[in-house]
Amino acid sequence: MSLVKDATVRIHRPEPGYAPGESGGDFLGSGFFIAPSWVLTCAHVASEGRGRQVDVVYKTARGGEAVTVGGTVVAALPEERPATGGWPAPDLALIQLLRPVDHPCVYLSERSTGLGRGAYYFAGWADGGAGTLKRLGRECRVVGTIDDWSDGDEQMLIEASQLYPGMSGGPLVDLARGEVVGILKSRSDDATGGTAIGIERLRTLPVPESAATAESDDPYQAVFHAHDRYHADRHDNPVDGEETWADVQRDLGTTAGPALTPQQRVDLLGRLAKLPPPVSTRNLLDILGGLGHAYRPVGVPAPRGWRDGLGILYDAREGTEALKLVLRYCMGVIAAERPYVVPSTKLAEEALWDWVKETAKNGLDLPFRLEMTRLRHRERYDPAQDDPARHDQAPYDPAPHDPALGHRQDPGPSAGIPDGPPPAAPFVLLSLQTRAWEPGSYDWRIVASPSGQDVPMTEDSQGTAVGDLRCRLAAPLTEAFRLCDEPGSPAVLQVSVPLALLDLEVEEWRLPPDGRPLGVQRPVVVRCSDERPEPSDDGFREREARWNRTRTGPMRAAVVDCADALRVSVPAVAELRELGYETVPVLCRYGGSGDAQSLAGFVRVLDGGFGVALWRRPGSEPAAVCTEFHLRVGDTVAGSRLADQLPRRIHELRQGVFAGQAETYWSHGVVLMFDDPQHPACGAGELLQAP
Numbered sequence: 001m002s003l004v005k006d007a008t009v010r011i012h013r014p015e016p017g018y019a020p021g022e023s024g025g026d027f028l029g030s031g032f033f034i035a036p037s038w039v040l041t042c043a044h045v046a047s048e049g050r051g052r053q054v055d056v057v058y059k060t061a062r063g064g065e066a067v068t069v070g071g072t073v074v075a076a077l078p079e080e081r082p083a084t085g086g087w088p089a090p091d092l093a094l095i096q097l098l099r100p101v102d103h104p105c106v107y108l109s110e111r112s113t114g115l116g117r118g119a120y121y122f123a124g125w126a127d128g129g130a131g132t133l134k135r136l137g138r139e140c141r142v143v144g145t146i147d148d149w150s151d152g153d154e155q156m157l158i159e160a161s162q163l164y165p166g167m168s169g170g171p172l173v174d175l176a177r178g179e180v181v182g183i184l185k186s187r188s189d190d191a192t193g194g195t196a197i198g199i200e201r202l203r204t205l206p207v208p209e210s211a212a213t214a215e216s217d218d219p220y221q222a223v224f225h226a227h228d229r230y231h232a233d234r235h236d237n238p239v240d241g242e243e244t245w246a247d248v249q250r251d252l253g254t255t256a257g258p259a260l261t262p263q264q265r266v267d268l269l270g271r272l273a274k275l276p277p278p279v280s281t282r283n284l285l286d287i288l289g290g291l292g293h294a295y296r297p298v299g300v301p302a303p304r305g306w307r308d309g310l311g312i313l314y315d316a317r318e319g320t321e322a323l324k325l326v327l328r329y330c331m332g333v334i335a336a337e338r339p340y341v342v343p344s345t346k347l348a349e350e351a352l353w354d355w356v357k358e359t360a361k362n363g364l365d366l367p368f369r370l371e372m373t374r375l376r377h378r379e380r381y382d383p384a385q386d387d388p389a390r391h392d393q394a395p396y397d398p399a400p401h402d403p404a405l406g407h408r409q410d411p412g413p414s415a416g417i418p419d420g421p422p423p424a425a426p427f428v429l430l431s432l433q434t435r436a437w438e439p440g441s442y443d444w445r446i447v448a449s450p451s452g453q454d455v456p457m458t459e460d461s462q463g464t465a466v467g468d469l470r471c472r473l474a475a476p477l478t479e480a481f482r483l484c485d486e487p488g489s490p491a492v493l494q495v496s497v498p499l500a501l502l503d504l505e506v507e508e509w510r511l512p513p514d515g516r517p518l519g520v521q522r523p524v525v526v527r528c529s530d531e532r533p534e535p536s537d538d539g540f541r542e543r544e545a546r547w548n549r550t551r552t553g554p555m556r557a558a559v560v561d562c563a564d565a566l567r568v569s570v571p572a573v574a575e576l577r578e579l580g581y582e583t584v585p586v587l588c589r590y591g592g593s594g595d596a597q598s599l600a601g602f603v604r605v606l607d608g609g610f611g612v613a614l615w616r617r618p619g620s621e622p623a624a625v626c627t628e629f630h631l632r633v634g635d636t637v638a639g640s641r642l643a644d645q646l647p648r649r650i651h652e653l654r655q656g657v658f659a660g661q662a663e664t665y666w667s668h669g670v671v672l673m674f675d676d677p678q679h680p681a682c683g684a685g686e687l688l689q690a691p
Helices: 002-007 199-204 219-236 245-252 262-272 281-290 306-313 319-335 345-361 366-377 388-392 466-484 537-552 596-607 627-640 643-658 662-667
Strands: 008-014 024-035 038-041 053-059 066-077 092-097 118-129 132-146 155-159 171-174 179-187 193-198 427-434 441-449 455-465 492-497 524-528 556-559 583-587 612-616 670-674
Touching (some): 002 024, 002 118, 002 132, 199 466, 219 245, 281 306, 281 466, 319 345, 319 366, 455 466, 524 643, 537 643, 612 627
Antiparallel strands (some): 441 455
């Protein structure tokens, strides 16, 4: 286990008054080198430094002198400790060194299978007595989990002797596969065990909001690309005949599934790491889906880099079919969209193609080799040709407009309107359901729909208090967004709530707490999950007709609860049904779910068959000030022309309010109901019964 120990470091608090790296202050915990100039440790260890500065201490060789180098905490999960309790999982932090030094690195697993029961080895630094620190290593076993398999904060229980204070942040190695699969998080009070976090949790690091223009823009991609290039280089150019991780894996008899030897794997990963990363997680999942591997959550985060996608394929097939699958994946990588191109990109594509050709020659049939050649010479993959939903996202603003007012110059009643409803854009659905036997507590479910296919992410039927929803849902929502977002085109969040929760301001949630509100980050719309009386056949056809009309032709707004600056009752259902199918009802005087008149009016709008409606949050504007609101909301609805444009129009306005653009203040507190009758919200009509 010398390869593990040599890469295991200790983390210290820098001494005040000294330059970074000059002196090792208080010992904080352990960590390990995962790529040149990168250290992985626990967030609770790194947070004890001075600001975001720590000292990293390591030995240059067995028996060599200790070297101290300063480092900066680049990312942490979570960034801050909650006000109560200990550090929650995943409790990970990335440290980047402040100067280049020569050091070894561990090999990190690219698999998505997580930590199973079995034999492992851990390493870390601890008090060696007499004021010294000693690097230790022991075998251990994974014996279970904490929390549900579907939770993003799952921790693995390990059983081990001599797990001492200070070892948190050390590596956990799978002895059967010869690769680091986790990180030590905590120890039990009796020192007979503790918990560990899987390496794959690093995939949940924040994704840059804008498209990457360089590898360094995304720490996750930067770290793992550097890791894979390092190990490929070490394998090709061993230093002084030293054993490499690939050598150890070969001696253990491990394989990367039935397709690749450890040597082939490290070579392939090194070539993949020379290419720009996937444009997005959704882009990567599309490639895997084209190979027959649609993503389904299995308790681990979705793949994020090329190495993650490869790891998913290891155990998918047997024999030569497994190798063919890997080679087809490589061809998908070569032809994939690029977030950016650098001078070496073409050379990297050629190097990967050379690997595919040489590997295919070794025992694969001629028809398959010809298939690879045809794939190589086709035009670069353009997902917009295969996924028409993407056409609907970026160019959603075909008419000139006043960006401040959200109002478009109408070029005519039919300009820019498609012949039929546009395909559904990616969305994330959050469904909240009432627990009738536990007032104030709600069950929830999250579904992602990245490419027209619903992917159930996670759910909780144990009940969550309203005040705890934001914190409880932060991690699973962030993971769902990662599956659906494209650079510059965030997916819509659909929030399906019972009438009692209509006032829940999900658009104001901040994930993380120091981030921007959700409604500023992405379009957020509301759906109603209360079970409504089953409409007649005519009523159902009318509702679908209204929905289809707003998606295919010009719309108009109709304020239904305010006249001459006075509050009036929403018309009866029969009167509402007489409004044209192009109508979008607007509630100017909505007083909240606790106001009986407002709630009754909202229910009449639902019963009238309207799937699109707008209202203002209570207290968002003085009650008497509504003329400007009527004018601007009418312009916004008419200028959008199609219902599918409204979520992003409202998103624009929320961005304007957040940015302090006074001309958008009229829209403060505006909420959009967007309820597709052809795609019911999950869980509607399926409320749990008391046991």
